[in-house]
Amino acid sequence: MPTLTFQLNDVPDGGMRTFDLGDALVLVTRDGDAVHAMNGRCPHAGANLGEGVRCGDRVVCPWHHATFHAASGALTEPPALQGLAAYTVTRDGAQCTVDPAVPLERPAPAPQGRPEEHTVIVGGGPAGFMAAQTLRQEGYAGRVTLLTAEPHAPYDRTALSKGYLSGKVQEADLPLGGPDWARTHGVDLRAGTRVTAIDRASGRVTVSGTGTFTADRVLVSTGSQPVRPDRPGTALDGVFTLRTLEDARALRDAARGADLVIVGGSFIGLEAASSLVQTAASVTVVAQEDEIMSRAVTPAVGRAVRRLHEEHGVTFRLGAELDRLDGDGQAVTGVTLRSGETLPAGVVLLGTGVRPVTDLLGDAADEKGAVHPDALLRLDPDTLAAGDIASAPTVLGEMRVEHWRVALQHGMVAAYTLLGRAGGADGESMGGEGTDVRVPFFWTQQYGKSLRYVGHAESLHDTACWGDPDAYDFMEFTFDGDRTVVASAMGRDRALAAFAELLRMGRAPTPTEIRAGEFDLVERLTA
Known part of the structure; x- marks a missing residue:
């Protein structure tokens, strides 16, 4: 070299x-x-x-x-x-x-904590994985036990609806940290282990069939589970949700050569549509809204992305509500809409939302199922909550965010909290900052084009756009009063990264500035 x-x-x-x-x-x-x-x-x-x-x-x-x-x-x-x-x-x-x-060889971190300490992590998703990895990378000397109900080591769930369904990503490529991560990081991984109770006062974690673990601190990162709409036929064979590797494997195999109907016009369903359109006989997306992705982007952006799907053979039924799933007594055969139209379907994917899994935390959860830790993700001094279940502070206020990167961020924050280093290790380690300095971010990839989204907004009543969504070259901004709280973009990666940093520091351009016309966000960042 x-x-x-x-x-x-x-x-x-x-x-x-x-x-x-x-x-x-x-x-x-x-x-x-x-x-x-x-x-x-x-x-x-x-x-x-x-x-x-x-x-x-x-x-x-x-x-x-x-x-x-x-x-x-x-x-x-x-x-x-x-x-x-x-x-x-x-x-x-x-x-x-x-x-x-x-x-350069990095020096080994100084040991942190006592060898007899025991941290139990409940949940093997991104937050639990990142907490365990960060603890070890930062020199945690105690025991780390990771309990996950799935029969696998932690894996990249974002790839399921994208590369895995399309066949571009194989199962061997999915494990986070590689196939031998748990052993090399000194993590006692208990896959296929279902936790049935957590006693926060004593630190006892009870698992099905194998007794209890006693922990000094417990991190709960149990994630979300898909919601099936209350409609007839959702239990028929051939009706799928998409959350786990098993879900994705079964959906991929069943969709091959079948008429596939996807219920839901948000990101998970659209990614699945773009991944399966080449192998399914047909793909139809049904959405109640008048345009796809309507909770995140304006109709102009939704139309542009929908056109991309239509050019690849996906058809849409918008403003359409599911009435029932039809079947032959065992397997699904069609999807009937409230309008009376019936779509032929050998396979149905329900992309109809998720709910946080917080049963183990009892009355700590609110009416929507979320728990509310502080900025360091503490529910109490010895119990932490992270990932999809946690409505935690961000730079834009408290919110529960179902995004992969946010869950990984939570894992880092939780690890530093467990280490007692919430301010970070030193000038080179910022992971110890709380969630209140974090910026929500997610991305979706469809047909090789990426839409990236920074921030959070409850509504899209006040927006502005630079560029041309139909050319897949734009930045769209959402405002909340006199604040700019969201930017989404295609083809403007550097500008979006600059906006994210400006938002993090409280220096995002104002709605008045953005409406006045385009300017260089990178220059604004470095000024």
């Missing part, structure tokens, strides 16, 4: 740049005479980090907003699961040389 040689002024002061060596992409950051080099590709999905943004000590990936420390490459925000390999920079005057074939 060749070495990299460059001049100090080739990298802007306070900025960053990537250099392509063919076999390696090297990211270089500079602050005055201090120069640092690291792997230039995001370990999450391989994006060129030089096409993202730098905000102080943060380097933000343009695709999915994983964030790394600008000097060390340490991970500060998921969805990446580890930091960047760092390289030695040698200086001869203004000339700098980097050898990417020799990464």
Whole structure:
């Protein structure tokens, strides 16, 4: 692998740049005479980090907003699961040389906590996984037991409706952290273990058939489960929800050559439609709303994405309400709408929402099933709640967010809380900040095009758009009074990453500024 040689002024002061060596992409950051080099590709999905943004000590990936420390490459925000390999920079005057074939060895973290401590994590989704991983990466010396009802180690659930259904991602590629993650991280993984009770006062966690665990601290991250609408026929064979690997495997096999009807016009159903349209005989999406994705984007954006689906053969019934699922006594044969129209269906996917699984937390849950931890995710000093079940503070106020990256963020926050380091380990570790400085973010990919979404809004009554949704090149903003609280975008990754950082710092442009016309959000960030 060749070495990299460059001049100090080739990298802007306070900025960053990537250099392509063919076999390696090297990211270089500079602050005055201090120069640092690291792997230039995001370990999450391989994006060129030089096409993202730098905000102080943060380097933000343009695709999915994983964030790394600008000097060390340490991970500060998921969805990446580890930091960047760092390289030695040698200086001869203004000339700098980097050898990417020799990464720096990171010192082992100092032991944290006592070996006799026991942390039990209930739930093997992204929050539980990230908490366990962060505890070990930060030197936690106690026992970590992860209990999950699924018969698998934690895996990438985001791939199920995208690459897995389409056949581009195989089951062997799904495990988070690789196939041997639990052993290499010293995690006692108990897959296929159903927790039946948690006694928060004593720390006892009861599991079905195998007794109890006694914990010093318990993290509950039990996620969500799909909601089946109260309509006749939803229990027929051939009717699916999509949450687990088993769900995805069965749906993929059943849809091959079948007439598939998807009930629900939000992201999970649309991703499944784009993944299965090549193998199903037909795909029809039924939605009550007048346009798809109507809770997140305006009709103009929804129409543009719908047109993309229609160009690939998906048909839609909008403003249509499900009346019943028809069958032959055992298997589904059709979907009847309130209008009286019946659609032939050999397979039905119900993308009709989820509800948080908080039965184990009893009266801590509100009427909607959510629990309300503080910014450090504590329900009480020894019980934490994270992920889909937690309505927690964010930069935009308290909310429950069913997004993959948010759940991973919660896992990091929970780990630092368990370590007693809520302020972060040092200048290179920001994961210990609370949820109240976190920005909600999610993405969807359909037919190779990505829609990315930053922030949260309860309604879309006040919006503005830069660019052209029909060209898949736009940023759409949502306002709440005199605040800009959401930006969604296609084809403007760097600008969206800049907006996310501005929102995080309380510097988002105002509605008046945005309505006045387009300007460079990256320049605004670095001004």
